[in-house]
Amino acid sequence: MTTISAQSLDLTFQTADGPVHALRDVSLNVAPGEFVSFIGPSGCGKTTFLRCVAALETPTGGTLQVNGMTPDEARRARAYGYVFQAAGLYPWRTIGKNVSLPLEIMGYDRAERIERMHRVLELVELDQFANKYPWQLSGGMQQRASIARALAFDADILLMDEPFGALDEIVRDRLNEELLDLWARTQKTILFVTHSIPEAVYLSTKIVVMSPRPGRITDVIDSPLPRDRPLDIRDTPEFLEIAHRVREGLREGMEAA
Numbered sequence: 001m002t003t004i005s006a007q008s009l010d011l012t013f014q015t016a017d018g019p020v021h022a023l024r025d026v027s028l029n030v031a032p033g034e035f036v037s038f039i040g041p042s043g044c045g046k047t048t049f050l051r052c053v054a055a056l057e058t059p060t061g062g063t064l065q066v067n068g069m070t071p072d073e074a075r076r077a078r079a080y081g082y083v084f085q086a087a088g089l090y091p092w093r094t095i096g097k098n099v100s101l102p103l104e105i106m107g108y109d110r111a112e113r114i115e116r117m118h119r120v121l122e123l124v125e126l127d128q129f130a131n132k133y134p135w136q137l138s139g140g141m142q143q144r145a146s147i148a149r150a151l152a153f154d155a156d157i158l159l160m161d162e163p164f165g166a167l168d169e170i171v172r173d174r175l176n177e178e179l180l181d182l183w184a185r186t187q188k189t190i191l192f193v194t195h196s197i198p199e200a201v202y203l204s205t206k207i208v209v210m211s212p213r214p215g216r217i218t219d220v221i222d223s224p225l226p227r228d229r230p231l232d233i234r235d236t237p238e239f240l241e242i243a244h245r246v247r248e249g250l251r252e253g254m255e256a257a
């Protein structure tokens, strides 16, 4: 069983300035429960790949399956939650009401909405803040709330597009640790876009290195690190070796472009 199966995926956008070849020949298999990071220079198609998985873009070539379905079927089956770079919480709704919004849209009844809202807020340790408004929370807490919102309907895939990019390094470290813990507890399959080599290596079971436009995969690294990772694993030779390989992959991709 593969959660994500992409075979020779191609995507060319037609724009007023001519075609933009965003993805070229992207093939990738992701097993259930993996944590996959996508790293590559700006504009290499990382977001576009996630958007294809989410059925927000339609590839112009190749095949893509999500949980054995077409992306469109998977979207209708609520196969994934999506977390964006900006938390995107509605300022006039409390944290609890923000988190339960997708459930409202999907027609869950009130009792179930409340039950799920508390469960996911507990998962990200924000249960005490259900009645606060977004502006009463720090940036890191807001991002945790947006993760809770993506988890609210218990999809088994989490798509995360640079969720911690705007946070300072100390907050980001803490959220990285918490995300690993959440992943271990929920066994989700996570696709995670980042620009940070340490973040990709620390979080992932698989690191996908991409080259500049047209976005291609230049290396896929299956991490030998144990799943249980304290932050100081980042100082070990094994960690530094993987980071070095990612850096080399990025450099080769840039040179070939």
Ligand SMILES: Nc1ncnc2c1ncn2[C@@H]1O[C@H](COP(=O)(O)OP(=O)(O)OP(=O)(O)O)[C@@H](O)[C@H]1O
Residues within 6 Å of the ligand: 013, 014, 015, 020, 021, 022, 040, 041, 042, 043, 044, 045, 046, 047, 048, 049, 213
């Ligand atoms: N809807 C669209 N129409 C036209 N071109 C697009 C569209 N969406 C993305 N592109 C182009 O496709 C390429 C890939 O964009 P994408 O956002 O996937 O890159 P990225 O790797 O996620 O970049 P970043 O790291 O800066 O977020 C870029 O050149 C972008 O300008």
